[in-house]
Amino acid sequence: MATIICAEHAGACYGVERALRMVREAAQSHEGSVQTLGPLIHNPQVVEELEHNHGVTVAQDADHVSGDTVVIRSHGVVPDVIQHLHDLDKDVVDATCPYVKKVHAAAERLVREGYQVLVVGEAGHPEVEGILGHAPSAVAVVNPDDLEHLSLSRKVGVVVQTTQSRTTLASLVSAILLKGSVDELKVVDTICEATAERQRAAAALAQKADVMIVIGGRNSANTTRLAEICATYCNNTHHVETADELAADWFENAEIIGITAGASTPASQIASVQTQIEQLCHD
DSSP: OOEEEEOSSOSOOHHHHHHHHHHHHHHHHSSSOEEEESOSSSOHHHHHHHHHHHOOEEESSGGGOOOSEEEEOTTOOOHHHHHHHHHTTOEEEEOOOHHHHHHHHHHHHHHHTTOEEEEESOTTOHHHHHHHHHSTTOEEEOSGGGGTTOOOOSEEEEEEOTTOOHHHHHHHHHHHHHHOOOSEEEEOOOOOHHHHHHHHHHHHHHTTOSEEEEESOTTOHHHHHHHHHHHHHOSSEEEESSGGGOOGGGGTTOSEEEEEEOTTOOHHHHHHHHHHHHHHHHO
16 A cells, blocks of 8 residues: 655645634634625635635625724734724724734835835735735846836846745845946845745655645635646646545555645644545455
């Protein structure tokens, strides 16, 4: 029978666990209805569980909030949104990850110090949108091509989406320097250590595994990145959200099966997938 190994660092991070605790406490203790502003985390199964078991629904934006209490999701929002919710007389519970708030503070500080701010992150991602809200003149970049038509100032400051990789950060910094127009470059490495730990552990396991299973929402940037990293080392890599997606033929002749999971994946989902893999291998 194959050996099943879970990566040393995998699954829900501090910020996600904190957000889940806060929204469940809000549902239990606050009068009236509770909503999250956008999905609390990028895990459809968890979002569904919150509605089914705790009555917490999702408002897609501040203009469609009907709940008495609104929980700000772990990715954070632009400052104007929170002010708008207060103006609507909503009870606001801010579950923004503390590490994301550090990015907000760093971006604001760089703007005050006169730097042109670049955010190494995916344009349109909720976390990046929140960062840009704290530094309205900032620009999101995720690969060197994004710099092609961007006019850089003499002073450039860089912050990073918490779930980006240091490889991406390094490539962007190199590309900025190669443009030759920047006299002063200040980089604030705001990559969350939990993200880096999961990426290192996944890479190490993928190098010796015959099959890698990556568990987490397909709308999760950090889970998708884990799948990309694993696929670099293990051709037989599969990104799944639930145990139902597993196929027996993935594990044929496999001696080592590796499992990792994104920072929005609770331990219960990891356990469910591992149990199903054990059953498929046993059958």
